[in-house]
Amino acid sequence: MIKTGLLEWMKEGHILVPSFLLSHYKTLGLNESELMLLLQLQNFSEQGNMFPTPAEISARMTFTEAECLFFLQKLIQKGFIIIEEQITDSIRHESYSLEPMQVKIINCFLSEQNHKESEQVKQEEESLYTVFEKEFGRPLSPFECETLAMWMDDDAHKPEIIKAALKEAVISAKLNFRYIDRILFEWKKNGIKTVEQAKRQGEKFRVHQKRGRKPETAVITDVPFYNWLEQ
Known part of the structure; x- marks a missing residue:
């Protein structure tokens, strides 16, 4: 008997309720009564009843038929449900659509x-x-603040890339905005978009920079490296 009862219970099915709806129904403009009625409409729909009457809804809830009708009207006014009409073999069918509610949930999310x-x-x-300001050891000037904003807004550099350029300037002992701007310009031209790419580019530049400091008497076999940051 218990096994048969459990099988019958399983046949009743389950209703899928977005957790976002449960945690944001107040933000969406719903109260508990309206939310429960929406869930009942969804359950009716999944069971094949697309247009339950207020009496059918009331039989499942603690509301009277009049109260169910009132909440249905409120949900239509608030734009959570609509009544759709279809004609099959000259017979008009009506159904509740919960699509507006789903759209509201998506927009809220x-x-x-x-x-x-x-x-x-x-x-x-x-x-x-x-x-x-910490690296420069002082508050930034209005011009410097404007330059930072320009790097982010006009040049679309991500904050982490700008910080990486600042780090390169600190390592090179050339802490000024003009130098950092050159680094960012060159990185953008070479398609450098991640901190890891910027790090590798900086290491590569410093290797070339060290090679360029060989004594004048040494035989230079490498192709001269163009130091764009020194121009």
């Missing part, structure tokens, strides 16, 4: 993601200014 990304970019930019 994307909006939250964009907000998180914006906050992250803001924190990275603030961190970038702090790193520069």
Whole structure:
């Protein structure tokens, strides 16, 4: 008997509820009653009943038929559900569509993601200014702040790449914005987009730089290296 009961329970199926909906229904403008009614509509739909009556919904809930009708109207007004009409063999069929609710959930999720990304970019930019001021040992001038903003906004350099260029300037003992700007220009021209690529390029440059410091009496067999940062 228990096994048979469990099999019948399994046949009832399961309803898939996005966890984002449960954690953000208030943000979406829903209350608990409206949310539960939406879930009931979804469950009815998955069971093949696309247009349950207020009486059918009420039988599953603690609301009266009138209250169920009221919440259905509210959900339509808020744009969470729509009533679709279809005609088959001259017979008109109506059904509730939950697609508007799904669109709202997706838009809310994307909006939250964009907000998180914006906050992250803001924190990275603030961190970038702090790193520069720490290396320069003083507050940045308005012109220097404008240059930093230009590197990020106009030249589309990521904060981590700008920090890598700053590090190269520190290693080369040429801590100034003009030098850093040259590094960034050259990296962009050569398609360098990651910190690892920038690191390898910096190491390569320093190797060539050391070779260029050989004594004048030494026989130079290598092709002269063009030091673009010294121009």
